[in-house]
Amino acid sequence: MITIDNRPIGVFDSGLGGLTAVRRLMEVLPNEDLIYLGDTGRVPYGGKSRETIIKYARQDISFLLRHGVKLVVIACGTVSTNALDVIRDEYDVPVIGVLDAAVVSAVKTTKNKRIGLIGTEASIRSGTYERLIRRLMPDAAVFSKACPLFVPLVENGRTTVGDVVIETVAEEYLAPIRKEGVDTLILGCTHYPLLGSILAKTMGGGVRLISPGAETAVSVAASITREGLTTARTEPGSYSYYVTDRADGFERLASRFLETDIKGTVEQVDLESL
Amino acid sequence: MITIDNRPIGVFDSGLGGLTAVRRLMEVLPNEDLIYLGDTGRVPYGGKSRETIIKYARQDISFLLRHGVKLVVIACGTVSTNALDVIRDEYDVPVIGVLDAAVVSAVKTTKNKRIGLIGTEASIRSGTYERLIRRLMPDAAVFSKACPLFVPLVENGRTTVGDVVIETVAEEYLAPIRKEGVDTLILGCTHYPLLGSILAKTMGGGVRLISPGAETAVSVAASITREGLTTARTEPGSYSYYVTDRADGFERLASRFLETDIKGTVEQVDLESL
Numbered sequence: 001m002i003t004i005d006n007r008p009i010g011v012f013d014s015g016l017g018g019l020t021a022v023r024r025l026m027e028v029l030p031n032e033d034l035i036y037l038g039d040t041g042r043v044p045y046g047g048k049s050r051e052t053i054i055k056y057a058r059q060d061i062s063f064l065l066r067h068g069v070k071l072v073v074i075a076c077g078t079v080s081t082n083a084l085d086v087i088r089d090e091y092d093v094p095v096i097g098v099l100d101a102a103v104v105s106a107v108k109t110t111k112n113k114r115i116g117l118i119g120t121e122a123s124i125r126s127g128t129y130e131r132l133i134r135r136l137m138p139d140a141a142v143f144s145k146a147c148p149l150f151v152p153l154v155e156n157g158r159t160t161v162g163d164v165v166i167e168t169v170a171e172e173y174l175a176p177i178r179k180e181g182v183d184t185l186i187l188g189c190t191h192y193p194l195l196g197s198i199l200a201k202t203m204g205g206g207v208r209l210i211s212p213g214a215e216t217a218v219s220v221a222a223s224i225t226r227e228g229l230t231t232a233r234t235e236p237g238s239y240s241y242y243v244t245d246r247a248d249g250f251e252r253l254a255s256r257f258l259e260t261d262i263k264g265t266v267e268q269v270d271l272e273s274l
Numbered sequence: 275m276i277t278i279d280n281r282p283i284g285v286f287d288s289g290l291g292g293l294t295a296v297r298r299l300m301e302v303l304p305n306e307d308l309i310y311l312g313d314t315g316r317v318p319y320g321g322k323s324r325e326t327i328i329k330y331a332r333q334d335i336s337f338l339l340r341h342g343v344k345l346v347v348i349a350c351g352t353v354s355t356n357a358l359d360v361i362r363d364e365y366d367v368p369v370i371g372v373l374d375a376a377v378v379s380a381v382k383t384t385k386n387k388r389i390g391l392i393g394t395e396a397s398i399r400s401g402t403y404e405r406l407i408r409r410l411m412p413d414a415a416v417f418s419k420a421c422p423l424f425v426p427l428v429e430n431g432r433t434t435v436g437d438v439v440i441e442t443v444a445e446e447y448l449a450p451i452r453k454e455g456v457d458t459l460i461l462g463c464t465h466y467p468l469l470g471s472i473l474a475k476t477m478g479g480g481v482r483l484i485s486p487g488a489e490t491a492v493s494v495a496a497s498i499t500r501e502g503l504t505t506a507r508t509e510p511g512s513y514s515y516y517v518t519d520r521a522d523g524f525e526r527l528a529s530r531f532l533e534t535d536i537k538g539t540v541e542q543v544d545l546e547s548l
Binding site: 040041042047048049051052148149152153155156158164165168169172244245246249272273 | 323326422429446520546
């Protein structure tokens, strides 16, 4: 039986980090329509409590469902680690976080079974990544570190090699993990791939960086193909972007990040009544 | 005629920065009851748009009014610069920002009429401080600089001398102002006095730091005394704290900052329906 489903895929994050998943989804599922929501009016999520993260996640998902999405990608490490287990079964469509694909990839990648993990305060505090890694590789040694300043630094565009601020912060956060001799580092927040060059430089050659957003995009493609949820269209998909603060600041940063001009396609919305 | 008014004074900020005003209010008005609101569920405000800041400010004030305050202190530079002119006349009680008292103090303090100004993106973008300074001192030279990473750094407790991250960021932000030979620096965001030692060290001796929260507390005391709004009570005032994210993290940081244990007196509330 072949089924088709022309509804869009919904993706959300607290800010622009989730675009790391969107960019990869555009590559692996070029004909799918995508709806992106960035909760820029309340970014960042990573220092907030579990209860607040769950509340915001429900509002984000409600918004996407009102736009008729067939699947929701939580392109946010903080929500995936803190809210997914609670809210997963509340919806009629699949809700997919960024953890599983990243953990599978990390476990496949590591040779010495020493895995580094970085994320927001809330993500690291949850212990969710460690539990998933140990389920797949019980003898793995996991070295984790909360990096609370990375999201503000990324959202302020402090991502370039040679910027002494980001390099100083990165060295402080990563040195303890580097010293443990990990060969794999999970970037447990979808903002972090924007720091790819910095993180690679700080960790040194030979350490593989795992991007949960990109890994998840690939696994979403496999999943919807398997379950007959792919679109029947053969033309390129269309993309819509929604944010909860002004569109212009997001348009500028997101255009640079997606390497395509999205000016005029971003709309500001209000989630708080959802 | 002597009038009395036993209602509490309301104070709000996006996070814990507004406590710089509270601490001073406790000193100058020891018998007044105070209600503090920190919108920790949506902190920081400083990178958000004017429209979003105005919306959040209205919700913050509505919350305080429902607690029967006789006066609202906007202990937040971002709200004072972006929202106060729009919302000032919407309420039956006085709504006081942190700008006027700070500007008066800066103009009195400067000898060489060269004034530095630091604040959030939104505050500096508004140009509000510069306009007020020029109104009082038309020949003042004002050198301003947005410091978008200061609030995340303060909220992460990165405030101590010797912390290379905050010292590096402070040097980057302040060097251009220092080079202009200012003798007075307005800390245009109520979080910044928590960086007092760092800022003093970076600016060098001889530069006076103006704290808008503290200056405003003094001016509020003068104002309610003049207008017969002071309490009749002679015992110490009572203090209530409300936040929009979990109470425990705020309690810890706020207790350290106020140098008094406020554990058990902080309550989490929901503003979004207001």
